[in-house]
Amino acid sequence: MQIRTLETYPPPIRIVVPGRCYRRDPFDASHSPVFEQIEGFAVDEGITFVDFKATLATFARRIFSPTTKVRFRPSYFPFTEPSAEMDVQCQICGGSGCAACKQTGWMEILGSGMVHPAVLENSKLDSEKYTGFAWGMGPERIAMLRYGIPDIRLFFDSDVRFLEQFVGAANPGATPRGQPNS
Amino acid sequence: MIVSRRWLEALLSRPLQGLDVADRLARQVAPVDGVVPIHQDLRDVLVARVLEVKQHPNADRLSLCVVDAGGAPLEVVCGAANVQAGKSYPFAPVGATLPGGLKLERRKIRGVESNGMLCSAKELGLGVDHAGILELQTDAPPGTPFLEAVPIADEQILIDVSANRPDLLCHKGVARELAVGLGATVKLPEIVGSSDRRMVGRSAHPSIRPSAVVDGVTVKLEDPEGAPRYMIAVIRGVKVGASPAWLAARLQSIGQRSINNIVDATNHILFEINQPLHAFDLAKLRGPAVVVRRAKPGEQIVTLDGVSRRLTAEMTVICDAERPTIVAGVMGSAESEVTDSTTDIVLEAAYFQPTRIRRTRRALGLSSESSYRFERGLDMLAMPDALGRAVDLIRAVAGGEMREPPIDLWPEPQKPRSVFLREARVSHLLGVPVPRKEIERLLSAVGFVAAPKDDRMAVQIPGWRPDVTREVDLIEEVARLRGYDSFPDELRPYRPGTVPDAPAELTLRRIREQLVASGNGLLEARTLPLGPADGPDAVAVLNPLSAEEAHLRSRLLPGLIRRVEYNWSQGQRDVRLFEVGTVFRKAQGPSHQPHEELHLAIVLTGARHPAHWTDSINAAKLPDMDIWDLKQHFELAVGLAAPSDDVQPAANGSGWVAEGGMAVPLEADAPKWAARLFGLEVRIIVAPAGLVRYQSLPTQPAVVRDISLVLPGGVTAAAVQAVLRREGGKLLGRLDVLDEYRGGGLPAGTCSAT
DSSP states (O other), rough: HHHHHHHSSOOOEEEEEEEEESSSSSEEEOOOOOEEEEEEEEEEEEEOHHHHHHHHHHHHHHHHHHOOOOEEEEEOOEEEOOOOOOEOOOOOTTTTOTTTTTTTTTTEEEEEEOOOOHHHHHTTOTTTTTEEEEEEOOOHHHHHHTTOOOOHHHHHHHHHHHGGGTTOOOOOTTOOOSSSSO | OOOEEHHHHHTTTTTTOHHHHHHHHHTTTHHHHEEEEOGGTTTTTTEEEEEEEETTTSSOOOEEEEEEESOOOOEEEOOOOOOOOOOOEEEEEEOEEEEEEEEOEEETTEEEESSSSSSSTTTTTTTTSSSBOOOOOOOOTTBBBBHHSSSSOEEEEEEOTTOOGGGGSSSHHHHHHHHHHHOOOOOOOOTTTTEEEEOOOOOOOOOOOSSETTEEEEEEEOOTOSSEEEEEEEEOOOOOOOOHHHHHHHHHTTTOOOOHHHHHHHHHHHHHHOEEEEEGGGGGSSSSSSEEEETTTTTTTEBBBSSSEOOTTTTTEOOOOSSSSTTTEEBBSSSOOOTTTOEEEEEEEEEOOOHHHHHHHHTTOOOEEEEEEETTTOGGHHHHHHHHHHHHHHHHHHHBBBSSSOOOOOOOOOOEEEEEEEEEHHHHHHSSOOOOOHHHHHHHHHOOOOETTTEEEEEEEEEEETTOOSSSHHHHHHHHOOGGGOOOOOOOOOOSSSSSOOOHHHHHHHHHHHHHTTTSSOOEEOOOOOEEEOOTTTOBBBSSGGGGGGEEEEESSHHHHHEEEHHHHOOOOOOEEEEEEEEEEEEOTTOOOOEEEEEEEEEEEESSSOOOOTTTOOOSSSOBOHHHHHHHHHHHHHHHTEEEEEEETHHHSSSEETTTTEEEEOOOOOTTTTEEEEEEEEEEOOOOOOOOOOOOOSSSOOOOOOOOOOEEEEEEHHHHHHHHHHHHHOOOOOOOOEEEEEEESSTTTOOEEE
């Protein structure tokens, strides 16, 4: 996805791409053989770690609530450097520590990082000039945390009593449509 | 990687809190999967002092003790011969649960009530010694929890070490990272009891020759590609036996089994400083020789797990004068294993080529703690120190003597690598200025050595960091050691991107929104795109989970029907679902990729609308949706998905069709109380909605005309509508079919439509 975009369009690039993923995992409460993945990608001159943190933190505060605390932790992904995982304050205990967050007060929602210069170089971009960031996340997992849904299978049952609960579901962090998302 | 909190404390010479360690590691180093206290099954056990020991009145072998466990003195029956007044023992009071789940109750033993139990090491799961109760050397007052009084309480910290950080696969590496934030230094504990003359200190110089002799053992390195550096020490006169308690406890604290003092010592070094070692029995070594070479194709070896394995030329083996004894870096053979009768050992420390080990491990389906580390890359420069420490530890726990310095075969010696780092590049990528002094401070804290070189820094990479090869790797080090939290998250100006929104996504979003907003009570379903074959050109999945999920869908309706059946099984009668998504068909023509198409499908069953108080109370039930509701939904769907398509009655008289779709009554596995089920499916033409243009309002009021026509059989209302639309042109604002009449007053075979 990132490579195709880099080959097709010149910077500045700012994209969000949803897609369906398949893996050979039987269903259980937290795994599904089919799930959605949303990737995002920004490349331009002068994009920094601060822009990266700000963009994803803003996203998290809009999805969860304006006062939700977020943190970034070091991680490893081959296509980003520095790499990070983003946690939000545990939505069950509010951060004081519980079984769901393994007493840490945090829940991981996405993997991310600054685009590795080799990715840019492979797409014939000057990695001295251009920088960027990228992330990937599972909307099911985020919805489960956001709405307190205990089992990923509920998304695929299509039980009308489940679906009706989300008709016009309010999103406290959301801005009205039409306002620019930064 | 499991690390022990106590082990880290020993390296950092300071007390630590498990959760605090986890938090520091998570923020600075690597994800932490959890902190697990060990010995939690001993939390009920207390320290008790025996005040008085009396003979049990009814049993010769039992004694009756008066015990102070923090409260009023208790009478406890004890069967151990070693119980003495004035000493302290672990005590399980009534109500306590012991390892294995035994719950203590107050009960009479030979007619005398016992209020608890004085415990042996075995009863506490701490050892095999069942000879008597465990005497405690402690000043802790009676009643103190046992876990607080003795140094066995520990926590395992589960670190999710990524493939690029082999340095974190040992306690020293983790301690090195913790030391940065704690302002501590890492110091390996002295090995108590080792000889004062450290042979390795004046160890052999690395040899670029491919073979050497150490203490009568010939060592040949014939595969320097597979084993770039290879060291052997010979220790004679060891006494193989049980490990001392501290060593066994250390390994148990990270979930490793204690085997014998030699194996435990090598494992201790592995988990302490990350150097895998292999000890084998010199007496079983033909030659005696150690030969490192590529395996011959088809060569066989029986590995420690008792399985005979065929080797390939892609693997490195360690052989004696005749045959292979070890699959290099992966597993040894039962033959060469150290046993209780072993007296002389050959101790190997090696650096094996990571990709070679990975392939070997995969080919043999065999993985070990050593192979796991070799294939991630070890610190080639630290091998002499590691082997030296291993020799010290073995001599401390098993005795023996090393008569000659180890040999060190290193045909192509390597020097530490350097990577250049520009201060300006750090702030360019991180977005805030980080002064050179701070960069140097952070990097040197974890072993990098930064020196100025022109206008940049030349940073020497420590041997344990094979992952750091580019400038950006060092910038990441600066970012994480400074702390990701220390960077602001303020939104700064940005330029909009050049990539347009995807037409397919825009089309799907418009269709979804309009269906939900249509007021028909439609809910969006998400079905699995996998199922049984639903048509002749369904695409088969190569490696399906089950026969029920062996094909990609070529239509949406079958999946939606299964969802209706699921809702029926949940007692839901009114179900209106839609789905938009991709369907797949076998490739036509030269393409190997399946053909993909976007479809929209709707299923309808149940009441047409919810009950309302104006409905007649006499009505038997609310009207259910019928074929005309299907038509209305079909027109809605076609209008959204393929606006240029015409809706026509189906040729067979059942339902409707359009160019890319159809709407029909459906058969399903329905309960008796269910209403009829209807379904429709349309392929979606990707065309995002254009901008709405304002039309000037009519200056004249609209005129309403009722037109009733008697139609001969075979002429449909739809056909009449088409004529009226064509002739009416722009003047026609709206056209509805309101009524149909057949019967009295009309010629047979005709009907009246209004």
